[in-house]
Structures are given as structure tokens and as C-alpha cells.
Amino acid sequence: xxxxxxxxxxxxxxxxxLRSGLTMLGMVIGVGxxxxxxxxxxxxxYAVAQTISTMGSNLYILISGSTSTGGLRSGGGGGPTLTxxxxxxxxxLDGVANVAPVQQGTQQLVYGPNNWSATVVGTTPxxxxxxxxxxxxxxxxxxxxxxxxxxxxLIGQTAADNLFPNxxxxxxxxxxxxxxxxxxxxxxxxxxxxxGRDQDDTLIIPLTTAQRKVFGNPFPGSVRMIMVQxxxxxxxxxxxxxxxxxxxxxxxxxxxQDNDFYLRNLAAAADSAAETTRVMSLLLGAIAxxxxxxxxIGIMNIMLVSVTERTREIGIRMAIGARQRDILAQFLFEAxxxxxxxxxxxxxLGIGGALLTNTLTDMVIVISGAAVLVAFAVAAGIGVxxxxxxxxxxxxxxxxxxxxxx
Amino acid sequence: MSEAVIRTVGLSKSYLTAAxxxxxxxxxxxxxxxxxxxxxxxxxxxxxxxxMNLLGCLDTPSSGDYFLVGRNVAKLxxxxxxxxxxxRIGFVFxxxxxxxxxxxxxxxxxxxxxxxxxxxxxxxxxxxxxxxxGLGDYAGARPSQISGGQQQRVxxxxxxxxxxxxxxxxxxxxxxxxxTSTEIMTLFADLNRQGISIVLVTxxxxxxxYAGRQVRFRDGRLVSDQPTQTLAAC
Ligand SMILES: Nc1ncnc2c1ncn2[C@@H]1O[C@H](COP(=O)(O)OP(=O)(O)O)[C@@H](O)[C@H]1O
Ligand SMILES: [Mg+2]
Numbered sequence: 001x002x003x004x005x006x007x008x009x010x011x012x013x014x015x016x017x018l019r020s021g022l023t024m025l026g027m028v029i030g031v032g033x034x035x036x037x038x039x040x041x042x043x044x045x046y047a048v049a050q051t052i053s054t055m056g057s058n059l060y061i062l063i064s065g066s067t068s069t070g071g072l073r074s075g076g077g078g079g080p081t082l083t084x085x086x087x088x089x090x091x092x093l094d095g096v097a098n099v100a101p102v103q104q105g106t107q108q109l110v111y112g113p114n115n116w117s118a119t120v121v122g123t124t125p126x127x128x129x130x131x132x133x134x135x136x137x138x139x140x141x142x143x144x145x146x147x148x149x150x151x152x153x154l155i156g157q158t159a160a161d162n163l164f165p166n167x168x169x170x171x172x173x174x175x176x177x178x179x180x181x182x183x184x185x186x187x188x189x190x191x192x193x194x195x196g197r198d199q200d201d202t203l204i205i206p207l208t209t210a211q212r213k214v215f216g217n218p219f220p221g222s223v224r225m226i227m228v229q230x231x232x233x234x235x236x237x238x239x240x241x242x243x244x245x246x247x248x249x250x251x252x253x254x255x256x257q258d259n260d261f262y263l264r265n266l267a268a269a270a271d272s273a274a275e276t277t278r279v280m281s282l283l284l285g286a287i288a289x290x291x292x293x294x295x296x297i298g299i300m301n302i303m304l305v306s307v308t309e310r311t312r313e314i315g316i317r318m319a320i321g322a323r324q325r326d327i328l329a330q331f332l333f334e335a336x337x338x339x340x341x342x343x344x345x346x347x348x349l350g351i352g353g354a355l356l357t358n359t360l361t362d363m364v365i366v367i368s369g370a371a372v373l374v375a376f377a378v379a380a381g382i383g384v385x386x387x388x389x390x391x392x393x394x395x396x397x398x399x400x401x402x403x404x405x406x
Numbered sequence: 407m408s409e410a411v412i413r414t415v416g417l418s419k420s421y422l423t424a425a426x427x428x429x430x431x432x433x434x435x436x437x438x439x440x441x442x443x444x445x446x447x448x449x450x451x452x453x454x455x456x457x458m459n460l461l462g463c464l465d466t467p468s469s470g471d472y473f474l475v476g477r478n479v480a481k482l483x484x485x486x487x488x489x490x491x492x493x494r495i496g497f498v499f500x501x502x503x504x505x506x507x508x509x510x511x512x513x514x515x516x517x518x519x520x521x522x523x524x525x526x527x528x529x530x531x532x533x534x535x536x537x538x539x540g541l542g543d544y545a546g547a548r549p550s551q552i553s554g555g556q557q558q559r560v561x562x563x564x565x566x567x568x569x570x571x572x573x574x575x576x577x578x579x580x581x582x583x584x585x586t587s588t589e590i591m592t593l594f595a596d597l598n599r600q601g602i603s604i605v606l607v608t609x610x611x612x613x614x615x616y617a618g619r620q621v622r623f624r625d626g627r628l629v630s631d632q633p634t635q636t637l638a639a640c
Binding site for chain 1: 488497516564
């Protein structure tokens, strides 16, 4: 029975190839765009998740205020409000895993004839752990290097590739503002951060060395930034509260007086970036679904025409014993066949389009089996949903009326 | 006496038209015994087709009863009627009503599809019925490739495939020339000799002469009912 129905549905489709093909095209485009859009959306989500995982988790950044308002700009008047002592005090708080004072800026790195401008980060050893940064060669500098302000450096991949195109950077000496630095470690690759900046175009040196030899600091003991890592996401709200209270107390701020520092929650920024891409991929999927819907309506339209055209055939079938459910099944089956065939072709085209996008652009594409399955199920559902009404109309025809139809 | 194949009691049918209810059939009592060959005659619009559609379980009466082999089918549901059409009755139309996209074999086998008969058996039985109507060599042809008379034979083969006790034919020779009509009538007479009851509508006396009994309709009523021999005598 099923085989006979399959054969008949196939014949019916073959009887009007152009029309079946065009109807199918609606489904092809619908499913294809859903698959493609889901692949792009999921790719974007994946890329953001990757980026977030390179930033380090549960991070806060404290930024000094100064008498001039722009937190990071060194103003004319007073110095930075945060100090290394503040950092040490924060490290004692419950729920704090790592604290690293940071002084950073762009500097020209020189190795032999090679020049390269990179972000130089002066900090303390916990920085690496807070940023989840591993070394692929060499070793990190320690607290003693910070105390003694030694001229050692950890180099990021991009800076290394540009300064040392054909050499192993380890053990080489580079110069920043005439001061020599020995490369003691090479950092693992991280890629871009959420703002699109290359995190690997960097050089990490001890904070003390940075302040004395590279940036110069007219206000000893102060720092522009402090990076704070909480032990867990759950600990973050408590850490935030106690950190602010501690700093206000240390800075002797009275009630009603504004904070003289800024607090940036990197975890929240990461969450909102993830949320943004999630919403974006949902939107993409929703827009693509509209074309799937249009494809479904196309099927309904054609099936209605087909029922009208084949009224006499329906009458004949009824006259020789087709029950209502037989007629219903026949037309549902045809609709299902068109939508499933269209869905298969659409899947292939969508996946092909996704792969093409992947090779032609640097967009990350993720094709998940779940998405493909869902697209398939939805297409089959559309076939049944939009095929049902025409099929029901066919089955409800009166045999005599149908037979009389020309 | 064995049970009547057909027994109608006060069978009536009214159509709803724009002008109101139109009584096309007004209380027809008719009993047909197994193995009978009955011709229904009457002027156009006298209700012959309406009556045949009721007999064929294609339609339900407005009032009255219809016993098909003893079972009152006047008030059966659509799908029960479909099952009766499929297994008990073979219907032959004036316009042949074959499905143009299917081979003759598939056309003949179609009732078996709705009887959930397995494929091999369908094919086998369809070939046997095609051979029975003299078209054994045309199994793969399309309806458009054969003549009208041959198409009507295929339609008869299709009507025969579920081995019905009853064949209903509404002007089966209406679209055929007289020579082909004779061939078709010979076929019907043959089937009747094999024990199948036949009820056939026709305008023409020489076609009706193949039947053993002739009934006449006028204005939705049965006005005469006589054996063919008696008619020939007067
Ligand atoms: N579906 C219908 N709706 C309205 N009137 C109908 C319908 N079918 C038949 N009739 C009318 O019923 C009468 C009997 O029709 P029919 O049974 O086809 O007659 P016959 O077959 O004897 O020519 C005719 O007057 C016809 O116009
Ligand atoms: Mg008629």
C-alpha cells in the first residue's frame, strides 16, 4: 500500500515536472536559507565563545580615575588613584583568586633591523593565570623579577612572528626605548579579543621594570589598572561589593562622594556579547524561517490547484472504493514528498553554501547535526501542515459531484 | 429462493437546487434476483442515473430503503459505502473513467490497492481480468493508446477485479459505435451467463434486448417492468 502510494505520488509529481520543481524550489530556498543562517549564527556564537574563553574567566578590571576625567588618559593634574598596595589589599579579600596590577601602552620593539609596535603590559605573575595564558616555550617571570625590576619579557605570537620571522625568540634580547630586554618565554596564541584587537600582539614584562624603564611613572606606587579574578562566577557579586567597599575605605571617600576609580566587569561584557550573538543567530533563523513558511504556502497553493484539477480522478477513485482516508493520505503524501525532496536539496545547498562561505570569507561556520535534523523535521511538518487542508478538501469531495466534474 | 441482490423500497432522492428541492426519484420499489440481467430505460431526466448512483452506493437516498444482498445500506457512513463499492459492486460508466496517467494494468488493479491487496497478487489478478475482456496483450498501454471500445473493456475488467456479485453500467455504450456496442453487450451477456447480476441503463431497444428484463422510468417513477420475451411478443 505504501509502495503503491509512493509510486503514485512520484507519478503525480512527474506528470507536471515544472510545477513540482517550482513548488519544490520554495522549500529548497526555505530550508537552504535556514540551514545557512543557522550555520552562520552558530558559527558566530562559537567564535564569540572561543574569544571569551581566551579572555580569562570571572574577571574585573579596576581603572584609575584621576583629576582629569578620562580614566585611562594620563591627565595633567594628579596621578592615578589606584596603587599596588590597593592590589595587595584586594588579594586578601574572600573569593578573589588572582590580582594583578597593570600598566600598559603601545611601544616600539626593536630587534636588530626589525621594528614592531606592540602593546607592552607591565604586570605581576598572577596576570598570566588570570588571563588563562600559557607559555609555549621558556618560563614566566616571578615575584623576584618584579621586586628586582629585571629586564625580562614574555612575547606574544604576533609580536614574535614580526620581530623574529626566521628565528627562535627565546633568549634573544630586544630593545624598548633603548633598554634591553631578554625574551624568557613565548606566549600561547589567543587570537582577537571581543573588541577585535589582536591579543597576541603583546609583550609582558614585570610591572616595576615597565614603570621605571618604559613608561616612566611620576607617581611611584600607583598603577593605571588592576585586574581581579574571582574564584567563581557565583563569587563575583560578593567580590564586587567588598572590593568597592575596601577601595572607598582605603581612598577615604565619604558617603555621597563618587568612586575615584572605574570598575569594568569583563564577565558581564562577555555575557552580553554572547547574548548579542545568540539573539543575532535567532534573528537570522527567524528571517530564514519566513522563507520556509512561504515555501509551505507555495505547497498548499499548488496542492489546492492539483486537487481542483484532479477532481474527476478523485471521483473515479472514490467510485471504485477509495475511502476518505485513502484520498487524504494520497494528497498528504504528495505534499510530503514535495517538501521532503525540497528539504533534501535545500539541505545540500545550505550546507554547500555554508562551506562556500567558510572558504570565501573568514567567517566561522558551524553546521550542527541538530540544526539539520530540526530543519528536516520542520520541513516535513510544513508538508503535513500545509498539505493537510488541500488533502482534506479532496477527501471531503462528494463522489458524484467529483465524477461529474470535467 | 436465494436472497435478492437488490431490493429497493420506496427509494426516493431529492436534489437541492437554486429553485428548491427537486424530486428526481419518487419512491421506487424494485427487486433483482441473483443472476438477473436488467435494462433500465426511460427518457432523459427520468431519474435513471440518480437510481443507478443509489444502487452503486455512490449516493444516499433522501428516503426509502435499499437492501444490497439483504443488508440495508441506505444509512451507511461514507467509508462503509466505499467498502461496498470496492468489494460488492462493479461500476461501468458511459465515459469509461480510466485514469489517463496509469497503465491499463494499474487501472484495472486500482480497486485492489484500496482493498490492501499485495502487489504481486494485484498484478496477477489485473492481468487475468484484462485477458478475460480480451486485452491480455495491452497490460502496459495507456488509455489514450487504445480505442473507446477497448477502454470500456478495461473499465469492465476493473469492475470485475474484486469479483462482485453485481455490475452496474450507466449507458456503457453511449459513447460507442454500434459495432463496438455489440461487442461490449456480448461481453456483458457472457458475464451474466457466469452468474453476475447486471443492471444497465440504455436508451436503445436493441441494447436493452440483451437483458432478460426491462424496466422503464418516467419522472422519477418506475412505470413498467417486463421480461424481454414479453416485450418482443407485442
Ligand atoms: N446533482 C443534481 N442536482 C440537481 N438536479 C439534478 C442533479 N442530478 C440530476 N438532477 C436532476 O434530476 C433529474 C434526473 O436526473 P438523472 O438521474 O441524471 O436522469 P437520467 O439519467 O434519467 O437522464 C433531472 O431532471 C436532472 O436535472
Ligand atoms: Mg443519465
